[in-house]
Amino acid sequence: MADPNENQEMQDMDQITSTWPRPPPFYKDFTADNLARLADLKRERAETSNLPSNSTPKTDSKDANDLLSQRLTGLPPNLRNLQPPLPPDEGAWRIFGDPYRLVQPLPKLEEGGEIRPVVANGGLLADGERDDKHFDRATVLKRIAKSLLLNFLELVGVLGQNAMDAADKVKDIRDLFYNFHHLINEYRPHQARESLIATMQAQLDRLRAETTAIRDSKEKVERMLEGLGSLKIDQEEVAAATTATGANTKAPAAAGRGMGELEGEMWGMLVDPAN
Amino acid sequence: MGDRLTQLQDAVDELAQQFVACIHYVHRHHNLETLGPNDEIRQLPKDAEQEVDSYPADVFKAAQVELAQDLITKEQQIEYLISILPGLDNSERDQERNIKELEDELKSAEAQHQEAIQEKKDIMSNLDEVIRSIRRP
Numbered sequence: 001m002a003d004p005n006e007n008q009e010m011q012d013m014d015q016i017t018s019t020w021p022r023p024p025p026f027y028k029d030f031t032a033d034n035l036a037r038l039a040d041l042k043r044e045r046a047e048t049s050n051l052p053s054n055s056t057p058k059t060d061s062k063d064a065n066d067l068l069s070q071r072l073t074g075l076p077p078n079l080r081n082l083q084p085p086l087p088p089d090e091g092a093w094r095i096f097g098d099p100y101r102l103v104q105p106l107p108k109l110e111e112g113g114e115i116r117p118v119v120a121n122g123g124l125l126a127d128g129e130r131d132d133k134h135f136d137r138a139t140v141l142k143r144i145a146k147s148l149l150l151n152f153l154e155l156v157g158v159l160g161q162n163a164m165d166a167a168d169k170v171k172d173i174r175d176l177f178y179n180f181h182h183l184i185n186e187y188r189p190h191q192a193r194e195s196l197i198a199t200m201q202a203q204l205d206r207l208r209a210e211t212t213a214i215r216d217s218k219e220k221v222e223r224m225l226e227g228l229g230s231l232k233i234d235q236e237e238v239a240a241a242t243t244a245t246g247a248n249t250k251a252p253a254a255a256g257r258g259m260g261e262l263e264g265e266m267w268g269m270l271v272d273p274a275n
Numbered sequence: 276m277g278d279r280l281t282q283l284q285d286a287v288d289e290l291a292q293q294f295v296a297c298i299h300y301v302h303r304h305h306n307l308e309t310l311g312p313n314d315e316i317r318q319l320p321k322d323a324e325q326e327v328d329s330y331p332a333d334v335f336k337a338a339q340v341e342l343a344q345d346l347i348t349k350e351q352q353i354e355y356l357i358s359i360l361p362g363l364d365n366s367e368r369d370q371e372r373n374i375k376e377l378e379d380e381l382k383s384a385e386a387q388h389q390e391a392i393q394e395k396k397d398i399m400s401n402l403d404e405v406i407r408s409i410r411r412p
Contacts, residue, residue: 138360141357146350149347152294181284185280190365191278191362193371195361200378201377204384207384210388211387214388218395
């Protein structure tokens with residue numbers, strides 16, 4: 001990057017072949033130092049602004065969360081981009097000329113024209129749109145599936161008798177299909193939450209398994225170290241026995257004594273961390 | 276292969292296509308009948324595009340049966356897909372509570388995990404020292 005020629009080259013290349021836009025220039029501000037500084041600043045701010053709430057230790061974790069979500073003003077320029085910008089006030093914005101909205105409500109069946117809804121209110125309770133009483137979607141869907149078959153049978157019958165009357169039946173079938181899709185689409189947020197739960201559960205299981213595995217291997221190593229210790233004792237005893245028996249086995253005795261010293265050293269090591 | 280909802284929607288779309296295909300088949304390959312004694316079936320020249328390409332009665336009948344069976348199979352498939360939709364028994368409130376619980380559990384599990392890693396590091400350095408001291412002559 002220091003070489004100006006290379007820089008120029010890169011820019012030229014961008015103009016010709018860049019598929020995606022380059023990352024915004026402020027990505028360089030996201031250094032570990034800057035992030036730590038921002039966290040410090042936030043903590044300072046929290047301490048100075050709401051001392052009374054900090055005095056109760058129980059709310060500590062909540063305070064920490066508030067602290068992280070809190071916005072600071074008047075930051076130095078290199079830290080300013082570390083805080084995510086606020087969502088747009090009007091809830092709408094444009095990207096590449098296309099309008100986007102923060103809330104994207106599912107269009108109601110009735111709005112799409114002359115589609116007759118099978119289920120009143122689309123299965124949602126009017127206030128708050130929370131299906132606490134749990135609307136039995138599966139049953140309704142199954143009924144619609146069966147109705148589709150029946151209506152098709154009727155359609156074929158009508159076509160056999162008088163093809164001019166078929167238009168109404170076709171409309172029935174169309175409405176049923178639309179209703180089916182609409183009910184499924186209403187269920188999507190539910191499925192999204194359900195997948196989130198499944199993912200979290202999987203992550204939890206994995207984490208726990210990993211923790212257990214680590215603990216197991218740790219215990220194994222501990223046992224091994226202990227085993228090593230007791231092994232040395234045996235050798236020391238052997239060494240002591242050999243020195244006692246006579247002078248004709250000097251060499252092994254020396255080795256034994258050497259082992260004994262090492263032994264002591266080892267025990268020191270093992271005992272120390274336990275304290 | 277999408278998620279189950281998408282699979283279900285695809286299956287329903289396929290059912291719609293099968294409806295169309297069935298009608299098309301019957302429309303194209305039915306036999307020709309005379310409604311009165313004076314009617315007669317118009318003979319189109321051989322090379323012209325024929326609107327109806329009549330199949331022999333037994334072939335037509337067998338195809339009809341097969342199409343009907345396919346429709347039933349598809350419908351049963353759809354019902355099966357409906358019955359295995361995820362989380363049919365949970366209400367939104369259940370889910371939210373579930374998510375919160377899982378979040379808390381995840382946090383504590385993460386803490387335990389870090390603890391275990393720290394213990395592992397300790398025991399590793401311990402082991403390291405012991406091994407090095409053994410090597411010493």
